[in-house]
Amino acid sequence: MRIVSPLIKYLFDTNKARNVGCIEGEYSKTIGLPVQSTQPFFEQYFKPDPQLTNSVITSIELLSGTNLTNYTVDGTDYTLSSADTYKSTILVLSDINREIIAEIPLRTVIRNINKGKATFTNFDKIVWDNCYVYYTDPSGVGISTSDITVLRVYYTPKVLK
Numbered sequence: 601m602r603i604v605s606p607l608i609k610y611l612f613d614t615n616k617a618r619n620v621g622c623i624e625g626e627y628s629k630t631i632g633l634p635v636q637s638t639q640p641f642f643e644q645y646f647k648p649d650p651q652l653t654n655s656v657i658t659s660i661e662l663l664s665g666t667n668l669t670n671y672t673v674d675g676t677d678y679t680l681s682s683a684d685t686y687k688s689t690i691l692v693l694s695d696i697n698r699e700i701i702a703e704i705p706l707r708t709v710i711r712n713i714n715k716g717k718a719t720f721t722n723f724d725k726i727v728w729d730n731c732y733v734y735y736t737d738p739s740g741v742g743i744s745t746s747d748i749t750v751l752r753v754y755y756t757p758k759v760l761k
């Protein structure tokens with residue numbers, strides 16, 4: 601590859617640009633988080649995932665009932681809710697000290713609401729099991745314990761030196 605600009609060289613040297621076949625990231629994972637409580641603001645943490653913790657999260661997408669109908673976790677089938685159900689759902693991304701890096705309303709990362717476009721991120725200090733989802737008004741939008749929040753997380757593994 602021939603570098604034609606100092607800016608392009610800088611972007612490649614600092615891992616802000618890469619030659620990949622997918623614009624979201626090199627890898628992706630689909631993660632389901634069953635609703636554990638319908639209490640407002642109840643923090644529902646993700647299971648530990650060393651792969652996501654040791655990666656740069658390059659894009660996050662919420663899968664709703666229009667993208668996927670059912671999702672199975674530990675042998676239990678869950679039905680995904682409609683996009684409207686996620687109006688009160690917030691994704692909180694945290695670091696090793698549980699300091700909040702970002703709070704993302706999940707309705708904003710549904711592709712079919714964003715005209716098919718991905719929401720790009722560059723989170724490199726995430727500790728996945730410190731991240732959680734909460735609902736501001738679960739009963740008002742019809743969230744129940746038979747529902748599930750399903751995310752597709754695109755990531756690029758960190759280069760360990």
